[in-house]
Amino acid sequence: MQFIDEAVIHVKAGDGGDGSAAFRREDGVPRGGPSGGDGGNGGCVIVVADPHKASLLDFKFKRHYKAQRGEPGRNKDQYGARGEDIVLKVPVGTVIFDDESGEALADLDTPGAQVVVAQGGIGGKGNIHFATPWNQAPKTAEPGTPGQERTVRLELKLLADVGLLGYPNVGKSTFIASVSRARPKVADYPFTTLVPNLGVVRLSDERTFVIADIPGLIEGASQGAGLGHQFLRHVERCRALLHIVDATFTTGPDRDPLADYHVINGELAQYAPELADKPQVVALNKSDALSPEEISAIRDAFAAENIDLFVMSAATGEGTTPVLEALWSHVRPPTSPKTS
Secondary structure (H helix, E strand, O other): OOOOOEEEEEEEOOOOOOOOOOEOOEOOEOOOOEOOOOOOOOOOEEEEEEOOOOOOOHHHHOOEEEOOOOOOOEOOOEOOOOOOOEEEEEEOOEEEEEOOOOOEEEEEOOOOOEEEEEOOOOOOOOHHHOOEOOEOOOOOOOOOOOOOEEEEEEEEOOOOOEEEEOOOOOOHHHHHHHHOOOOOOOOOOOOOOOOOEEEEEEOHHHOEEEEEEOOOOOOOHHHOOOOHHHOHHHHOOOOEEEEEEEOOOOOOOOOOHHHHHHHHHHHHHHHOHHHHOOOEEEEEEOHHHOOHHHHHHHHHHHHOOOOOEEEOOOOOOOOHHHHHHHHHHHHOOOOOOOOO
């Protein structure tokens, strides 16, 4: 399935039905009086978070949605039927914005959460409501009001406990494939990951957490460079970040793990300052391709800035368990205090 995490759609709620201006005309009822019923309310456009949805793909090809209008009122005091609502199902974690004003309308971050994005019109009153002692045969009836119409933007922010950060080709996809059942594309060239991938990590004692592999960031990502800027929103909900650095320089000359670390954190701070404040576990990957002396020198450089550096090889699995345990310490649910 193609992964789509942003869509713009136009929604139109149903108009309210017109009220009726009718009169009773029956044998034996010479003074029947007004009998026009009210029009029905128009249907609403409702967006619901569906846990079975994983992408906004449904909204890529169909972008206009219109709810049913209310039926007009009829004679014999009959009210018009209400128009049917239209329900749009989106993945859990979808944020809805008014596209014109940029206002956030709702954050559907729990299964079943819903919001009315376009309110149906109100049905008009029939002439049965306008009879008075001075006007016993009113010919007045109200028209229905129009349904709300607007353009909304849907943005999907993945719900994951841990987000993976790092330059392209540092081994993020290899790591998530090693510690979970996720099977992202792995290759020896930059920008292998074109869409986020989710994986469930299972530790001992039935402990689990969800990890998201985000496409690699580069310098300038917060201003639109590379691919990662399209997916920075997906780390906003993460409780902790795993920052992977690489010293094998497979993606370019004159690369330094500590410099890469600062560049990526700088991009996070420019995109959203609160991202740079999230707990981070920093891991040096591809240790199987480095000498002990090289690893020691890199560790010393990070230690000089009070950064605890884990060392691992995602390809062989060596050193990944301590990294996962460190992540768990940041994402584990709080324990309730025991009561005596």
